[in-house]
Amino acid sequence: MTMIEIAGLTKLFNAGSLDEVLALDDVCLEIREHDFLTVIGTNGSGKSTLLNVIAGNIIPDKGIIRIKGKEVTRHPDFKRAKYIARVFQNPFQGTAPDMTIAENLLMAWLRGKHRWPLLSLNRKIKSFFRDQLASLDMDLEKRLENVMGTLSGGQRQAVTLLMAVLQTPDVLLLDEHTAALDPKTAAQVIRLTRKFVEEHHLTAIMVTHSMNQALELGNRTIMMHHGRIIDDISSEEKKKLTIDDFLNKFEDIRKQEKLTPELIGRLKALYC
Amino acid sequence: MNIQTEKWNNFLIIHLEGRIDGLTSTGFQRKVDQLTAEGHLKLILDFSRVIFMSSAGLRVIIQITRSLRPIGGEVILMTLPDQVRELFRVSGMEPFLKVVSGLEAIMPQSTSGPGEAISxxxxxxxxxxxxxxxxxxxxxxxxxxxxxxxxxxxxxxxxxxxxxxxxxxxxxxxxxxxxxxxxxxxxxxxxxxxxxxxxxxxxxxxxxxxxxxxxxxxxxxxxxxxxxxxxxxxxxxxxxxxxxxxxxxxxxxxxxxxxxxxxxxxxxxxxxxxxxxxxxxxxxxxxxxxxxxxxxxxxxxxxxxxxxxxxxxxxxxxxxxxxxxxxxxxxxxxxxxxxxxxxxxxxxxxxxxxxxxxxxxxxxxxxxxxxxxxxxxxxxxxxxxxxxxxxxxxxxxxxxxxx
Amino acid sequence: MELWIGAVNLGFLYAFMAIGTYITYKLYSFPDITIDGTFTTGAATASILIVNGWNPLTVLPVAFLVGSLAGFITGFIHTRFRIEGLLAGILVMTGLYSVNLHIMGKSNIPLLNDPTFVSLLAFYNPGLNPEFWNFLVLITTIVLFWMVVSLFLRTDFGLTMRSTGNNPVMIAAQGVSVVRNKIFGISLANGLVGISGALIAQYQGFADIGMGIGSIIFSLASVIIGEAILHSRSIFIQVLGVILGSVIFRLAVALALYLGMNPNDLKILTALFVLATLITTQFFRKKHEGRFTRMFHHHARIFRWSFLILFVLLFVFFVVKNRPKKENDAHRPRIGLLLANQSSLMTNTRNGFYDELRKLDYRPGENCEIIELNAEGDIPMNRTMVDHLVSAGVDVLVPVSTASTQAAITKVKEIPVVFATVANPFSIQAGFSDSNHLPNVTGVYGSAPSYELLKLFTMMKHGKQKIGTLYNPAFPNTKVNLADLHKALKSYPQLELSEVSVSGTSEVYQAAQSLAAKGISAFILINDLTVFNALESVIRVSRAQKIPVYSNDAERLQDGVLLVYGYEYYVSGMQAAHLVDRVLKGENPGKIPFERFKITSFGINYDMADQLGVIFPDSIRKAATITFIHNKLNKQPLVLPEDREIQTKTH
Missing domain, CATH: 3.30.1330.80 (Hypothetical protein, similar to alpha- acetolactate decarboxylase; domain 2)
Structure with missing residues (x-):
């Protein structure tokens, strides 16, 4: 079943000015249910824009986005939250620092639901949260009443991840969510990511700068460059690839951009 | 450690001073690599002022010897302190190294540069x-x-x-x-x-x-x-x-x-x-x-x-x-x-x-x-x-x- | 003691506003200046409804709704149009000024004879001291309010509000509309401010257009004090801190007044206090390096507590030290003089009062004592000052100006009150007629006689004429004077009046020019504080366009007015001194009729006449009591008629 359908997505930033950027250039993409898609790309390739457009933080100039067959192209981010859960690159963005872990989890527990003036944060739900925190394996279950600000970046990212799956989302968006972490913590968060995606059979899209993660995680990888999807690698193909292949691919693109008819003519004359 | 160089006939004498250990051996290696890259292939390593050498230093010397030998180069070790001599002996490397007690023991070859006479x-x-x-x-x-x-x-x-x-x-x-x-x-x-x-x-x-x-x-x-x-x-x-x-x-x-x-x-x-x-x-x-x-x-x-x-x-x-x-x-x-x-x-x-x-x-x-x-x-x-x-x-x- | 309990009660009433500010400022980091306007809106709405017969408690939800609406507008402008929060607040606040005036219909609504929650409480008073009874009820209410607010902020909805302020990105990702949520929060906050305004209006007995000015700073100070004394992550403690902060702030104000601090200085002190706290919180947030900072940071709790203890000690010290020594001075009469601001209206009244008292053999510091306070234009301040004068044990209270008088007659029932320089005491419900009035109140009143001024004008200019006037409708006296002018005009059908209203001194020049452009032949100025303060602007137009100025203000002749006919407020002071004398000698103020001004002044300016090419007819020359000629003011000494009688008798 198709989970996300994207057609003709185009987004131009700073239109008409000197630093005009075509962040998305007629992007078409179909993501099926239980796909775990990793997205890699050069800086400014539009991979983060793609994620933001899916999440609703950025409204595209052209194109259509459907989630579960429903068109959401112009819906703002909060209206899509009933389908989508997010983990941000910046560990500070995913949680409210001055509120307790329990309160943060409650906010996630209510994702996409109406918030009534009810006292839901009772002993029962706290014990449920405690069990969930225990699954992170970070000894956070004892710190339910601690404020988020006292946690390390990695712990916060782990909690954000837990918050994202607390109400099983239709789509999980991960925006370079380990980029700001040290390698050891990043590995831990990646392990949790894999675990949650597998346990909950999630449909996930992960933007990453790490070719390793792109290769290692998920069943499908797309490569983006200058707002376009330049390659779509299936799970079978991924098994054969190495990081060098990714690097070569990007190197190829870089060279391709430098090619002019003159240069080709010169190279030909020097070659044969 | 401190490294000084001096030309002697068609050799380059490298005067080593101080400790050659895990800390200093990479600097030593880099210096020697630089000298060989400049074309100095016949080297005399003067150990007279070396106070201690660990096996890290030993590794560098073996590596230099190995890379210089096939290309007509040569490494001669001169005035070894007892500690260094013992290290070479224990490691079993002694037979492969050319060790002298002073410059007088080295026969200077023709002072002409490589190939000069025939090119x-x-x-x-x-x-x-x-x-x-x-x-x-x-x-x-x-x-x-x-x-x-x-x-x-x-x-x-x-x-x-x-x-x-x-x-x-x-x-x-x-x-x-x-x-x-x-x-x-x-x-x-x-x-x-x-x-x-x-x-x-x-x-x-x-x-x-x-x-x-x-x-x-x-x-x-x-x-x-x-x-x-x-x-x-x-x-x-x-x-x-x-x-x-x-x-x-x-x-x-x-x-x-x-x-x-x-x-x-x-x-x-x-x-x-x-x-x-x-x-x-x-x-x-x-x-x-x-x-x-x-x-x-x-x-x-x-x-x-x-x-x-x-x-x-x-x-x-x-x-x-x-x-x-x-x-x-x-x-x-x-x-x-x-x-x-x-x-x-x-x-x-x-x-x-x-x-x-x-x-x-x-x-x-x-x-x-x-x-x-x-x-x-x-x-x-x-x-x-x-x-x-x-x-x-x-x-x-x-x-x-x-x- | 009443002063302090009164301050605590005020603190409780202002706590609603402080909680509103806590919601916007602490939860959303949004210092919402709208509340300066909303506070008045709440008061205005409540007052007008009460005057129209509403129950004093049912007006509270209405005040809440009206306040919320104002907050909604600010929130909407801020979130939908992405206008900077402060700017959005200022926009709505400025707009609210006009809205408030429209709601009230005038700039001041007295509630003296209307039911308020205070009178409602008095009805159920089991016989306790009224302020103490108020205190008991208010503290119960505030504890309930504290529980409700704290619990609300712990509900799913409350937590969502707090998360929105703390991390909007995160809460949006959880499916919450940050925009909607913020608008709701700001509306809620302003609703609470509206309630606060409604309560304060009832408590002080009137609503006034200027009562909200500075609210944001005062409530910020309350929030900050609360945070300083009770620093906790618990929402219960935080809300309690804000309520206590509000009470402490009001106590501090009372203390400052008690110690004789100038209320103007109080404002800058408050501003500095808020500024200092804002800077230090920034400072702490950044965790600077450096030994001192680290030490300060490490011992923040100790510093906070020492601050509090120091404050309490100082407070107790000053209260004990400055306790009025009533018994010692029992034989010497004590007079409380309360002025509304620093304008010459006040100072002239005051001078007349002092001079005449001396003539009646009262020597301040020797055989009597005068405690003089000045509210410096801050209308709510009058009330606290009345409290202060009462607790200082004055034998008679002399409020000068309508605002001060209003505060005095609302608060004081036992002590005699002798007011001065009030245009219309009936409009503030001091009485129904000169002789039928509040039992402890008497005084001097009167508004400038427009009829005579118009008559003098018709003597100068015959036939059909266009005349112009300008005024600030925000002042209660102005409204009275304007009505008087309209009434007088009915006797002069040949005169056609053009009116322009202004809202500040900066608009006077333009208003005068617009009148001149309409082809008027004279400016007829009624008594109005704004125009009075910007008279020079009218004179400039007068000189340039050769349009003479006629004024009811007897004190500005030398400044370029052609002709004045009116009262000198010095006389009001003189008359008040006589009334005080009678009261101190044991007369019942309830039996003393209100007095009108006894002397009118009539002045003409020859210098100005030369400049404008006007010649005064003989009849006018002879009648003038004041002349201005060759840059010199010639004026007969002011003597009250009864004194004149005495003088003529002795001669």
Missing amino acids: SRLDFGEFAVDWMALTGKTGQLLLLGDPDKLASSAYPEGDCHRVKPSEFRFGAGLAALGDDYNDFSNLFGETVVTDHHFFSFPAVTRPGVDYAFYTAEADHPFNFLYGFGFPGDFSGVFRFDFTGESPDLGQLLKAAATVASSSVFGVVMLGVSQGLQWMHLKKVPVLENQPPSGNIFAEDIFHAWMNFSPEREELNKTIITTGLVSRDPELIPERVRSFIPEKGGMHLHGIVFENGLLSRDIRDFETELARVARDFRAEKVVHLLPSSRLKSGFIGIINLDLH
């Missing part, structure tokens, strides 16, 4: 090279296939030429190894033959250098789509060692053309790179792969067919290059013409090896050529453009009979 200096204005004339006869140029079919990817199975490695000593072309065409039809790639050894770089997605060392007993044929080859009778050898910016291959080979006698001559180069510009195929130009446009240089598919370096790449790599150079585009005989690209007047294929030390003695050219092919790890084989640069090395010149 002369040729000045080409912007640069100068050493030249050693040899007595090589003119060799017969062997031409295989037709390079013209390349641009249209039009080689049928029948165009595959099988050549025994014994037939020529040096050569280049588009070739593959194997017995069955169906087996290797998608493994053709830029190829260099050096000393009868075969190195090719298949035009596939993830290429690795494929090579076969020549032995007279197992004289497996090479399969060429096109190629050329010649015997190894050098009419002379250039040696060069530039400081600063080197002349590019175009300039260097123009200089070589002044000492060659045939209008198109063969060259074999061994050297250290200072930036290469190269091209190689990413797809095999056989008929099965032919694009609808019939032109692999068409703008929309060029990048799929050809890999190239937009700017000079590969620094300090050891390179073996073979190829044909024309003295004057006007004088190229008809049958050879298609083997020389329109521009640049030369067709060079090069093997890019890892970096390593080379001898600087002009007489060592052929032995070094054999050693590099045998001992060094090859990374790729490419078509070299005349704008590539070598900073030091040798060029062997072979006059050719073109008919």
Whole structure:
């Protein structure tokens, strides 16, 4: 079943000015249910824009986005939250620092639901949260009443991840969510990511700068460059690839951009 | 630790002072690497002021000795303190090292520089090279296939030429190894033959250098789509060692053309790179792969067919290059013409090896050529453009009979 | 003691506003200046409804709704149009000024004889001291309010509000509309401010257009004090801190007044206090390096507590030290003089009062004591000052100006009150007629006689004429004077009046020019504080366009007015002194009728007449009591008629 359908997505930033950027250039993409898609790309390739457009933080100039067959192209981010859960690159963005872990989890527990003036944060739900925190394996279950600000970046990212799956989302968006972490913590968060995606059979899209993660995680990888999807690698193909292949691919693109008819003519004359 | 150097006859004395241990050994190694790269191959290590050396220092000394010995270099250890001597003894390395108690124990060899007596200096204005004339006869140029079919990817199975490695000593072309065409039809790639050894770089997605060392007993044929080859009778050898910016291959080979006698001559180069510009195929130009446009240089598919370096790449790599150079585009005989690209007047294929030390003695050219092919790890084989640069090395010149 | 309990009660009433600010400032980091306007809106709405017969408690939800609406507009402008929060607040606040005036219909609504929650409480008073009874009820209410607010902020909805302020990105990702949520929060906050305004209006007995000015700073100060004394992550403690902060702030104000601090200085002190706290919180947030900072940071709790203890000690010290020594001075009459601001209206009244008292053999510091306070234009401040004067044990209270009088007659029932320089005491419900009035109140009043001024004008200019006037409708006296002018005009059908209203001194020049452009032949100026303060602007136009100025203000003749006919407020002071004398000698103020001004002044300016090319007729020359000629003011000494009688008798 198709989970996300994207057609003709185009987004131009700073239109008409000197630093005009075509962040998305007629992007078409179909993501099926239980796909775990990793997205890699050069800086400014539009991979983060793609994620933001899916999440609703950025409204595209052209194109259509459907989630579960429903068109959401112009819906703002909060209206899509009933389908989508997010983990941000910046560990500070995913949680409210001055509120307790329990309160943060409650906010996630209510994702996409109406918030009534009810006292839901009772002993029962706290014990449920405690069990969930225990699954992170970070000894956070004892710190339910601690404020988020006292946690390390990695712990916060782990909690954000837990918050994202607390109400099983239709789509999980991960925006370079380990980029700001040290390698050891990043590995831990990646392990949790894999675990949650597998346990909950999630449909996930992960933007990453790490070719390793792109290769290692998920069943499908797309490569983006200058707002376009330049390659779509299936799970079978991924098994054969190495990081060098990714690097070569990007190197190829870089060279391709430098090619002019003159240069080709010169190279030909020097070659044969 | 502290390192001072001093010239003594054709040796360089390296005065070591202080501790050589895990902390200082990398600095020591770097210093020695720098000196050998500058051409100091005969070294005397003066230990008189060394107070302690750990096995980290020992490792550096063994490494230097090992790398200098094959290229005519020498390492002599002088005035060892007891601790260091004990270390060598315990490690069992003593027999392999030359240890003396003082300078008087070393027989200074001729003070003349390497090759000075047998070579002369040729000045080409912007640069100068050493030249050693040899007595090589003119060799017969062997031409295989037709390079013209390349641009249209039009080689049928029948165009595959099988050549025994014994037939020529040096050569280049588009070739593959194997017995069955169906087996290797998608493994053709830029190829260099050096000393009868075969190195090719298949035009596939993830290429690795494929090579076969020549032995007279197992004289497996090479399969060429096109190629050329010649015997190894050098009419002379250039040696060069530039400081600063080197002349590019175009300039260097123009200089070589002044000492060659045939209008198109063969060259074999061994050297250290200072930036290469190269091209190689990413797809095999056989008929099965032919694009609808019939032109692999068409703008929309060029990048799929050809890999190239937009700017000079590969620094300090050891390179073996073979190829044909024309003295004057006007004088190229008809049958050879298609083997020389329109521009640049030369067709060079090069093997890019890892970096390593080379001898600087002009007489060592052929032995070094054999050693590099045998001992060094090859990374790729490419078509070299005349704008590539070598900073030091040798060029062997072979006059050719073109008919 | 009443002063302090009164301050605590005020603190409780202002706590609603402080909680509103806590919601916007602490939860959303949005210092919402709208509340300066909303506070008045709440007061205005409540007052007008009460005057129209509503129950004083049912007006509270209405005040809440009206306040919320104002907050909604600010929130909407801020979130939908991406206008900077402060700017959005200022926009709505400025707009609210006009809205408030429209709601009230005038700039001041007295609630003296209307039911308020205070009178409601008094009805149920089991016999306790009224302020103490108020205190008991208010503290119960505030504890309830505290629990409700704290619990609300712990509900799913409350937590969502807090998360929105703390991390909008995160809460949006959880499916919450940050825009909607923020608008709701700001509306809620302003609703609470509206309630606060409604309660304060009832408590002080009137609503006034200027009562909200500075609310944001005062409530910020309350929030900050609360945070300083009770630093906790618990929402219960935080809300309690804000309520206590509000009480402490009001106590501090009372203390400052008690110690005789100038209320103007109080404002800058408050501003500095808020600024200092804002800077230090920034400072702490950044965790600077450096030994001192680290030490300070490490011992923040100790510093906070020492601050509190120091504050309490100082407070107790000053209260004990400055306790009025009533018994010692029992024989010497004590007079409390309360002025509304620093204008010459006030100072002239004051001078007349002092001079005349001396003539009646009262020697301040020797055989009597005068405690003089000045509210410096801060209308709510009058109320606190009345409290202060009462607790200082004055035998008679002399409020000068309508605003001060209003505060005095609302608060004081036992002590005699003698007011001065009030245009219309009936409009503030001091009485129904000169002789039928509040039992402890008497005083001097009167508004400038417009009829005579117009008559003098018709003597100068005959036939059909266009005349112009300008005024600031925000002042209660102005409204009275304007009505008087309209009434007088009915006697002069040949005169056609053009009116322009202004809202500040900066608009006067333009207003005068627009009148001149309409072809008027004279400016007829009624008594109006704004025009009075910007008279020079009218004179400039007068000189340039050769249009004479006629004024009811007797004190500005030398400044370029052609003709004045009116009262000198000095006389009001003189008359008040006589009334005080009578009261101190044991007369019942309830039996003393209100007095009108006894002397009118009539002045003409020959210098100005020369400049404008006007010649005064003989009849006018002879009648003038004041002349200005060759840059010199010639004026007869002011003597009250009864004194004149005495003088003539002795001669």
